[in-house]
Amino acid sequence: MEQSEPGRAWVELRKGLWRDNPVFVAVLGLCPAMAVTNSLANALVMGAATTFVLVGSSVVVSLLRKLIPYEVRTPLFIVVVATFVTSVDLALAALLPVAHRQLGAFIALIVANCLILGRQEAFASKHRVGLATADAIGMGLGFTLALALVGTVRELLGGGTLLGWPVFGPSFEPWVIMLLPPGGFFSLGALLIVSSMIAERRQRRGTHSAQWNAQGDAPGPLDLSPPGSRVGPE
Amino acid sequence: MGELIWIFASASVINNFTLTYFLGLCPFFGVSGRLGTAFRLGLANTLVLLVTATATWALNTFVLAHAPYLRLISFIVVIASTVQFVELVVRRWSPRLFQALGIFLPLITTNCAIVGLALFQTNRGYGLVEGLVYALGAGAGLTLALAIMAGLRERCASSRVPRLVQGTALSFIVAGILSLAFMGFAGLFGAAA
Secondary structure: OOOOOHHHHHHHHHHOOOOOOOOOOOOOOHHHHHHOOOOHHHHHHHHHHHHHHHHHHHHHHHHOOOOOOHHHHHHHHHHHHHHHHHHHHHHHHHHOHHHHHHHOHHHHHHHHOHHHHHHHHHOHHHOOHHHHHHHHHHHHHHHHHHHHHHHHHHHHHHHOEEOOEEOOOOOOOOOHHHOOHHHHHHHHHHHHHHHHHHHHHHHHOOOOOOOHHHHOOOOOOOOOOOHHHOOOOO | OHHHHHHHHHHHHHOOHHHHHOOOHHHHHHOOOOHHHHHHHHHHHHHHHHHHHHHHHHHHHHHOOOOHHHHHHHHHHHHHHHHHHHHHHHHHHOHHHHHHHOOHHHHHOOOHHHHHHHHHHHHOOOOHHHHHHHHHHHHHHHHHHHHHHHHHHHHHHOOOOOHHHOOHHHHHHHHHHHHHHHHHHHHOOOOOO
């Protein structure tokens, strides 16, 4: 694990995008994944803010990892994360006041995103800065990708627009429920089904390698029993 | 008095923390598999929410007026340490309650519902009494959502479900329908807050 080679960083960066995607595979960071994804623009702002906080905290935690006593590590991680979240909150309020007002308290709530704390605990506090940065960037991009997917589905179906531009003709009847809270649950549920379909197809071809669990760093309660062990028809 | 009842109803059903604000979803999907566990988790949550409301009020009144940019950091630190303290007190005074709450008490600290409560309470300018009622309502709402979800999942576990939909995806669809049902409460008192 500790041996660092040039290609390793690239591996760490890539795994967050799809194979260990924080939302679709590990099912972490759900609050923002649904609360702010009623439009693609909001989803992108939220993804960018979370990525910034994740990368910033991972770098700091990784640099301090030798100095942080084991017993008080969690409070220290949280203070580091909260510092970055506060700066993002203030920066957004100054630079993008409209988006900041729409996202409301959910920017501040990035601090409670279990994905960020989970990465500090599972990765940044155990690896060098380079690897920790790569991991954080990968996870952040994967998170943004997932938010963007949910946001696209919800904005397209709920308003017939994408980034505010009308996509369908005037005869399109907006499916308003997709913009409301239930739509968040429905869209993410549907996307989870699609992602497990893709994972299954890949596994059948034999290219699907280790899952999140296999590395022993699963940070939360997960329901990731291998598809073969599930009971069901067929 | 009417104001307080309104705050309670709003927090518990109309703007249910889990089903309309998406707060506290990790325990909602992670552990709400059994009804008894769900109730205990809800109880632990309510306890922590009440402590948080008090701490938030104290911070807002006495400290943060002078340094608003420290809000988030101080909330997190104070809430986490208060919960740790409550955990110690409960363990000392009532080992039975401690056993009943189990692992959930420490885990709740990083639950977004807790930080969410502190932020919403601040944004709405609630005082101590209003804050406590708000916390009580939020706790009741969380417990309700957890219990309903646990019951539904107990049923799901014993029925035949397509293999791909099993697990988290199914929980999401069920939660969506539940959320849809809770939207019906919005018309309960004439207007939603």
